[in-house]
Amino acid sequence: AQSVTQLDSQVPVFEEAPVELRCNYSSSVSVYLFWYVQYPNQGLQLLLKYLSGSTLVKGINGFEAEFNKSQTSFHLRKPSVHISDTAEYFCAVSDRGSGGSNYKLTFGKGTLLTVNP
């Protein structure tokens, strides 16, 4: 079984400040890793994903994340946030293996990022 822990339920920051949203996962097998963003009253959309290769992954809207296998972490960062980045962010994992488990995503509980002027 897999689990995802997002360490902060809420992160308030000021505009143009850097931000890091933390994600740790637990799995007995190799995983794929994802960050999704949900703007108010909308569905989720993919920010970035780690499948293989370079552990630093760049996504949309200036976000990036680093996969750290030894620490089982996949933290999301942005060097300078904007008001429009206010949203809820979800970390998710899926099994790399074959069979039914790799069709499914396990989500963290989400981090609400609020960017203040």
Place this chain on the structure above:
Amino acid sequence: NAGVTQTPKFQVLKTGQSMTLQCAQDMNHNSMYWYRQDPGMGLRLIYYSASEGTTDKGEVPNGYNVSRLNKREFSLRLESAAPSQTSVYFCASLRLAGENEQFFGPGTRLTVL
């Protein structure tokens, strides 16, 4: 392409009523999913369909049934709604398991009184 569409957008039910949430995708994806989202709980998988003709239970299937009508459509039915089923419901689809990027619909906000 419309992507993943869901109807209705909003619904209010009384306890014991039934209803079906509809989901359709026009991306020729193989797998489809139903999630519920509750404050502080993230997204929890209710049911999924790995391919046309198959359905499987997720984390929280009790009180729900699903039908994979064809490759495009995947419906979620509440036979006897309960206040605990008040939630926002999201449908998602996936092209291939190895890629694992799920595409989400806009959601259905359901209130059960």
